[in-house]
Amino acid sequence: MSVPDTATVLARAFHNDAMFTYIEPDEQRRxxxxxxxxxAAARLGAKYGRIDVDPGRAAAIWLPPGKTDLGPRALVGSGFAAAPLRLGIGGFRRFGSITSAFDAAKVTVIAPPFWHLFILGxxxxxxxxxxxxxxxxxxxxxxxRDGHRCYLETTEESNLAFYRRRGFEVSSDHAPAGLPAFWTMTRQPG
Incomplete structure (x- = not known):
């Protein structure tokens, strides 16, 4: 599945997700x-991680051990430099607020190396x-096989059971003031 096709499936999958309704409350603009x-996320995954797809139905973007904390160069190269223009100043601030909360939570529950399930839709x-x-x-x-842990964040409580069936456990839950609630989950190898 091409980057545009992956993006289309993921955009529809996340249209009503709490993170994205927070970032862009206007449904048409979203x-x-x-x-x-x-x-941009698919380009990032294709260059630095891994994308697995069920064409037209589902896509997963993973960041592998050693590449779970990508710097500004990787973000710029994938197209995220346009975020302030694409999201607007308010949306970009909200995006920064929620992703900063994710980053702060991540460091309290897992240390490298691990696979980060960046996006599943x-x-x-x-x-x-x-x-x-x-x-x-x-x-x-x-x-x-490699003995690595896996990690993810979700803003949808309904996703917890799906991930639990695949070996993930809730590592932390958060209800930051003014932000959507979210959960971090980790999975031990084996």
Whole structure:
């Protein structure tokens, strides 16, 4: 699946996600900006990590051990430098607030090396059909073989059961003032 196709599936998957409704409350504007955002995320994953897809149905973007804290150069190279223009100043500030909260939470629950499930999204009409589990299974198997832990954040409580079935456990939960609630989850190898 190409970067644009991956971006389209992920944009639809995350359209009503708490993180993105917080970043861009206007539904029509959100529908326009999310394909750009997930295109940049897919380019980042393709260059520095791994993307697994079920074409037209689901996509997972992983950052591998040793590349889970990418610097400004990686973000600029993938297209995230345009975030202030694409998201607008308010949206960019909200994006910075939530991602800063994620980063602060991450360092309290896991230390490198680990696989970071950066993004997992399933086409809304295909959710519950096993596509999400299939696209993350290859990295989970690799992490088991290599003895690496896995990590993720989610702003959707309904996702917790899905990840628990795949060996993740809640490591922390957060309800920061003015931000969406979120959970961090880790998975031990084996």
């Amino acid at each position: 529908a326009k900006v999310l394909p750009w955002f997930f295109g 399933v086409e809304p009409s295909e959710q519950g059909c096993g596509h999400g589990g299939r696209v993350i299974a290859p990295v989970l198997a690799q992490a088991d």
